Amino acid sequence: MKPLSQTIWKQGSLAVAIASGVFLVLMGGLLLFNQAQGKVAGLVQSTELVRLHEQLRQRPQDEALKQRIRKLDLQLRQNSFTELRISHNGTRAMIAVTVLFLASAHLARKQRQKLPDPLTWGPRRPAEENRIRLKTQYAVAAMFGVAAVAAVGISLHAVRLPSPPAPVQVAAIRFPTAAEMRENWPAFRGFDGSGHREVSAIPATWNVASGQGIRWKTEVPLPGMSSPIRWTNALFLTGANAQSNVVYRFDADSGKLVWATTLRMTGSKMPGPKVMEDTGLAAPTPVTDGQRIYAIFANAEVAALDFSGKQLWIRNLGPLDNPYGHAASLAIYQDRLLVQLDQGEATSKLVALNAGTGQELWRVARPIVGSWASPIVVEVEGKPQLITCGEPWVISYNPLDGSELWRANGLGGEFAPSPIYAGGKIIICNPGGDVRAIPANGSGDLSPKPAAWKTDAGVPDVSSPASDGRRLYLLTGDGQLSCLDPGSGQVKWKHEFKDDFYSSPVIGGSRVIIVSRKGVAYVMENADAFRELGKSELGEDCNATPVPDRQCLYLRGGKHLFCLAESAPVAVKSPEK
Amino acid sequence: MAQVVAQRFPPPQFTETGHVLPLPTEPAVRALWLDYLDAGVLIAALALVSWLVLRRRSRSGVVAVGIFSVLYFGFWRKGCICSIGSIQNLSQALFDSSFGVPLTVLAFGLVPLLFALFFGRTFCAAVCPHGALQDLVLLKPVKVPAWLDHSLRMLAWIYLGLAVVFAATGGGYIICQYDPFVPIFRLSGSLTMVLFGVSLLAVGIFVGRPYCRFLCPYGVLLGLAASVSKWRVRITPDTCTQCRLCEESCAFGAINKSAVDAPARPPAADKRRLMLLLVLLPVLIGGGIGLGGLAGGALAGKHRIVNLAERLQLEESGAVQDTTDASAAFRAGNHSIATLYAEARALHHRYVVAARWCGAWIGLVIGFKLLSLAIVRRRTDYEADQAHCLSCARCYRSCPQELQRLGLPVPETPKPANG
Structure with missing residues (x-):
C-alpha cells in the first residue's frame, strides 16, 4: 500500500495540473477575445470617429460635433487602455499559472511514470523496419515535390520590373545646330535665355481697338503664365486648369490653332498641386529641339509631343511641394531634357531625362530652398554648362552627367529671376539685394572669390534680365x-x-520691349541713353515674356496670343474645337 | 543617458486641460560590457552543460541550466542576442563586405558550433532558450512516425537555405521576423506570431521540441558539427546489453537501434536503389536550381527596394490608380527612379542567383538524405544519433547499466535479441 503522502502528492499534483490547465485555456480565450474586441473598439479603427471627423471637415465651426468627437475619443482611449491593462495583467497571470501547470504536470507525470516493458513489445521485425525505411525514403522524396510545388506557386507572384533602358544611340540622333537654335526661339527667353534676338521689325506701337499693328490675335483656351516658343512656323504654348494640362500649336503666320493636345497620364494619381494664383498651373515655358516639344506643368507632369501633337511620352516627377507652385521652365541640351525642381532644401533636385524616351538619365540633389528661376544652358570655352540659381547657391553643372562644375553662395530671398550669360559672365539677379557677375570659367566653390562686379541698382525681383552682350537690361517689379x-x-x-x-524684358535688334501686368507695352531704343519709342495697350493683362521675331512680335496676353507687326491687318481667330 | 528626440511635428496644445506633454526620450545604448557578459554567460553555460551531459550524466542539472537559460537568454535578454538569428548576420557579412559583425554576435554564432564539434549539441540541450522552453513544456511525448519525422526535418534545411538567401541579399532576417518564441519572451508581438509560438508550445507538450527538430536552421549546422564530434552522448555508461529499454526513451526520435544483423554487403535490390539514388542526385540538384530560378523572381519582391520599384512601375504604367506611403515618400524625396529601377534589377538578379543556389542546396540535401536512408550501417549498440541527439540526458536513466551505476533498482530486462 502506498504511503498517504505519496497519494496526496500524486492526486494533488494532478488536480493542480488540471485546474491550472483549465485556467490557462480560459484565460487564453479571454485574452484572445479581448484582443478581438480591442481591434473593433480601437481608436484608430473606429469607423464612427472617422465619420465624425469627416463631418467636422465639412462643418468646422460645429461645437456640438467637436464635443461629441472629444467624448468618443476619450471613451475609445479609455477602452483601449483598459483592454491593454487586462491584456498585460492577464499575460502575467498566465505566465505564473503556466509555471504552476508545468511543475504540477511534470510531478504528476513522474508519479505515474512506468518503466517500459520490452518484454511486451515482442521481437524486432527487420522486414517491418525495412518497410518503414522505404516509406521514409518516399516521404523525404515527397518533400522535394512539396518544395517544387511551393516554388512554382511562389513563382506565380514574380516581381515585374521595367526592362533596362536600351542604350541611347547618341550618334543616331540629330541635334539642332546652334545656328538653327539661334534662328528660332526654342525656349524661355530664347535659345540661350538672354532674351535677345537680332531682328529689325519690332513694332513700336499698335492699337488693339483699331487693329493697327496687329497681324493676328487668337484666343488661348486655357490660362497659363508660360511664354510662347517658336520653331519655324510653329508657335507652342501651354495652358492648364485643374482638370487638364494642354499643349497648343499655333500657326505662326496665320495664328490658327493647329492642334491642342491634352496630356494623358494614365494611372498615377498625384496629389493636386497647391499653387498661388500668380503662378498658376502652367507657368513653365515649354522647350523644343525642333523635333519634339517638351512641357512641364504644376503637377510635375512632363511630356514630349511631336510636331503633329502626338504625345510621345509622359511621366510625373512629383509630387511637388513648391510654396508658390512650380514655375521653372525646361531647358534642353542635346538629348537631355533638364528639369529643375527646387522645392525645399531636402527635396530640391535637378533631373535629366532622355528627350527621346523620358527615361531618367541622372538626378542630383540640390541644396536649395524653393525657387522659381529657370535654368540656362550656355557654352563656356567650348564646354556646356547648365546654370541654376536659388537661395543660397548659383551652381553650374555639366548637363551631360549632372556633375557639378562650380558653385558660389550668397544668394538670398525668393528667387524668381533667371540667370543670363553675357560678356563671359553669369549675371545673377539676387533678390536678396544685388545684381552680380560671376566669371563662368571657374571651378569648385567660388564663394570666397569676389564677383566680377556687383551693383544694388534696380535689382529685379521677378523679371529676368536681358542682354545683347553690349547692354544689360534689368526690370524691377515696380x-x-x-x-x-x-x-x-x-x-x-x-x-x-x-x-x-x-514679364521679362526682351531685346529685338535695336529695340527693347517690356510689358506690364496690366498689358501696357513700352518700346525703347536699345541704346546707351533712354529713349521711349512707343507705348501701347494690349487690352488684357500680361505676365508672359514676348518673343521677338523677324517680322513681328509674339505676345501672350491673359486671354489671347498676339502677333504684332508694323502696319499689319486685323485677324482675330477663335480656337477650333 | 537619455537624449531628447527632436519633434517631427508640432505637438498639440492642450489649452483646456493644461496637460504638459512629456519629453520623448530614447533609451540609453546598452553598455558594451553587458554584451561581453552575455558571451561569457553563453560560454560558461555551454561548458557547464557539456560537463553535466558528458561527465556527470545529470538530467536534473541539464533541466536547471535550461531554466536559467529561459530566464536569462529568454525573458531577461528577450531572446536577443540569439545564436539562431546570428546565422543571418554571418551570412550578410559573408556576402556584403561593408557589413560588420560585432564580436558578441560572432561569439553567439560560432562558439556553440565549436562546442558541437567537440561535445555534440549541448547548446540545444539547455543553453538555447528556445530549446529549453520547449523542453520544459514536454509532458507526454508521443512517437512521431519515422517517415514523418525524417521528412519534416527537411524543412529546417530549406528554412536555412531561405534565411541565407534573404540575409545575403539584404532582404531581411526572416528567422527573426518569424521567430515563434521571441514574442513570448518579450510579452509582446503580433497576434499571429504569439499564436504561432503558443501553438508550437501546445504541440510541444506531446511532440518533443517541434521547432528544434523541424524548423531550427541553426540546429542543422549544429547537427552537421555534432555528427563528427569528438565526445558524444553514450546511452549506456558501460556496454550495451541490447535490453531495448532505451528504445522509446528519446522524445526526439534520436536513438539509432542496433543493427548487428545488417548484411556486410547490401542485397541486390538495395544496391539498385542506391545506384538509382546516385543518378537521381544530380537530377535533384538540377531541378532545385531550376525551381530556385523560378521562385527567385518572386522572393525578390520581399526586398523593400524591389517592392518599391515594382509599385512605382505599376503607378507609372497606370496599372494602379493610387500611391502607397512608400511610393509617395519616394516621389517627394530626392531620389532617382531610374537609379531605383537599376538597383531593383540588380537585386532581382541577385535573388534569382541566390535562389538557384538555395534550390541546388535543397536538392543536394534531399538527395543525400535519400542516400543515407538507403544505406544500412552495421551497429552493435543502441546509440544516440549524433546529428539529431539534443543532449537532453533523458535516455541515461532508461539504461539498466546507468541505474546500476547510480545504485538504483534495475528492472527486469529481456535477453539480448541477438544472442
Whole structure:
C-alpha cells in the first residue's frame, strides 16, 4: 500500500495540473477575445470617429460635433487602455499559472511514470523496419515535390520590373545646330535665355481697338503664365486648369490653332498641386529641339509631343511641394531634357531625362530652398554648362552627367529671376539685394572669390534680365528699368515706369520691349541713353515674356496670343474645337 | 543617458486641460560590457552543460541550466542576442563586405558550433532558450512516425537555405521576423506570431521540441558539427546489453537501434536503389536550381527596394490608380527612379542567383538524405544519433547499466535479441 503522502502528492499534483490547465485555456480565450474586441473598439479603427471627423471637415465651426468627437475619443482611449491593462495583467497571470501547470504536470507525470516493458513489445521485425525505411525514403522524396510545388506557386507572384533602358544611340540622333537654335526661339527667353534676338521689325506701337499693328490675335483656351516658343512656323504654348494640362500649336503666320493636345497620364494619381494664383498651373515655358516639344506643368507632369501633337511620352516627377507652385521652365541640351525642381532644401533636385524616351538619365540633389528661376544652358570655352540659381547657391553643372562644375553662395530671398550669360559672365539677379557677375570659367566653390562686379541698382525681383552682350537690361517689379554695361556693371541709364511688371524684358535688334501686368507695352531704343519709342495697350493683362521675331512680335496676353507687326491687318481667330 | 528626440511635428496644445506633454526620450545604448557578459554567460553555460551531459550524466542539472537559460537568454535578454538569428548576420557579412559583425554576435554564432564539434549539441540541450522552453513544456511525448519525422526535418534545411538567401541579399532576417518564441519572451508581438509560438508550445507538450527538430536552421549546422564530434552522448555508461529499454526513451526520435544483423554487403535490390539514388542526385540538384530560378523572381519582391520599384512601375504604367506611403515618400524625396529601377534589377538578379543556389542546396540535401536512408550501417549498440541527439540526458536513466551505476533498482530486462 502506498504511503498517504505519496497519494496526496500524486492526486494533488494532478488536480493542480488540471485546474491550472483549465485556467490557462480560459484565460487564453479571454485574452484572445479581448484582443478581438480591442481591434473593433480601437481608436484608430473606429469607423464612427472617422465619420465624425469627416463631418467636422465639412462643418468646422460645429461645437456640438467637436464635443461629441472629444467624448468618443476619450471613451475609445479609455477602452483601449483598459483592454491593454487586462491584456498585460492577464499575460502575467498566465505566465505564473503556466509555471504552476508545468511543475504540477511534470510531478504528476513522474508519479505515474512506468518503466517500459520490452518484454511486451515482442521481437524486432527487420522486414517491418525495412518497410518503414522505404516509406521514409518516399516521404523525404515527397518533400522535394512539396518544395517544387511551393516554388512554382511562389513563382506565380514574380516581381515585374521595367526592362533596362536600351542604350541611347547618341550618334543616331540629330541635334539642332546652334545656328538653327539661334534662328528660332526654342525656349524661355530664347535659345540661350538672354532674351535677345537680332531682328529689325519690332513694332513700336499698335492699337488693339483699331487693329493697327496687329497681324493676328487668337484666343488661348486655357490660362497659363508660360511664354510662347517658336520653331519655324510653329508657335507652342501651354495652358492648364485643374482638370487638364494642354499643349497648343499655333500657326505662326496665320495664328490658327493647329492642334491642342491634352496630356494623358494614365494611372498615377498625384496629389493636386497647391499653387498661388500668380503662378498658376502652367507657368513653365515649354522647350523644343525642333523635333519634339517638351512641357512641364504644376503637377510635375512632363511630356514630349511631336510636331503633329502626338504625345510621345509622359511621366510625373512629383509630387511637388513648391510654396508658390512650380514655375521653372525646361531647358534642353542635346538629348537631355533638364528639369529643375527646387522645392525645399531636402527635396530640391535637378533631373535629366532622355528627350527621346523620358527615361531618367541622372538626378542630383540640390541644396536649395524653393525657387522659381529657370535654368540656362550656355557654352563656356567650348564646354556646356547648365546654370541654376536659388537661395543660397548659383551652381553650374555639366548637363551631360549632372556633375557639378562650380558653385558660389550668397544668394538670398525668393528667387524668381533667371540667370543670363553675357560678356563671359553669369549675371545673377539676387533678390536678396544685388545684381552680380560671376566669371563662368571657374571651378569648385567660388564663394570666397569676389564677383566680377556687383551693383544694388534696380535689382529685379521677378523679371529676368536681358542682354545683347553690349547692354544689360534689368526690370524691377515696380517698374524701374535699368541699362547697364554687362562688362563692368556700370549703370548707363535708369527709367521709372509707373507700372507693375512680371514679364521679362526682351531685346529685338535695336529695340527693347517690356510689358506690364496690366498689358501696357513700352518700346525703347536699345541704346546707351533712354529713349521711349512707343507705348501701347494690349487690352488684357500680361505676365508672359514676348518673343521677338523677324517680322513681328509674339505676345501672350491673359486671354489671347498676339502677333504684332508694323502696319499689319486685323485677324482675330477663335480656337477650333 | 537619455537624449531628447527632436519633434517631427508640432505637438498639440492642450489649452483646456493644461496637460504638459512629456519629453520623448530614447533609451540609453546598452553598455558594451553587458554584451561581453552575455558571451561569457553563453560560454560558461555551454561548458557547464557539456560537463553535466558528458561527465556527470545529470538530467536534473541539464533541466536547471535550461531554466536559467529561459530566464536569462529568454525573458531577461528577450531572446536577443540569439545564436539562431546570428546565422543571418554571418551570412550578410559573408556576402556584403561593408557589413560588420560585432564580436558578441560572432561569439553567439560560432562558439556553440565549436562546442558541437567537440561535445555534440549541448547548446540545444539547455543553453538555447528556445530549446529549453520547449523542453520544459514536454509532458507526454508521443512517437512521431519515422517517415514523418525524417521528412519534416527537411524543412529546417530549406528554412536555412531561405534565411541565407534573404540575409545575403539584404532582404531581411526572416528567422527573426518569424521567430515563434521571441514574442513570448518579450510579452509582446503580433497576434499571429504569439499564436504561432503558443501553438508550437501546445504541440510541444506531446511532440518533443517541434521547432528544434523541424524548423531550427541553426540546429542543422549544429547537427552537421555534432555528427563528427569528438565526445558524444553514450546511452549506456558501460556496454550495451541490447535490453531495448532505451528504445522509446528519446522524445526526439534520436536513438539509432542496433543493427548487428545488417548484411556486410547490401542485397541486390538495395544496391539498385542506391545506384538509382546516385543518378537521381544530380537530377535533384538540377531541378532545385531550376525551381530556385523560378521562385527567385518572386522572393525578390520581399526586398523593400524591389517592392518599391515594382509599385512605382505599376503607378507609372497606370496599372494602379493610387500611391502607397512608400511610393509617395519616394516621389517627394530626392531620389532617382531610374537609379531605383537599376538597383531593383540588380537585386532581382541577385535573388534569382541566390535562389538557384538555395534550390541546388535543397536538392543536394534531399538527395543525400535519400542516400543515407538507403544505406544500412552495421551497429552493435543502441546509440544516440549524433546529428539529431539534443543532449537532453533523458535516455541515461532508461539504461539498466546507468541505474546500476547510480545504485538504483534495475528492472527486469529481456535477453539480448541477438544472442
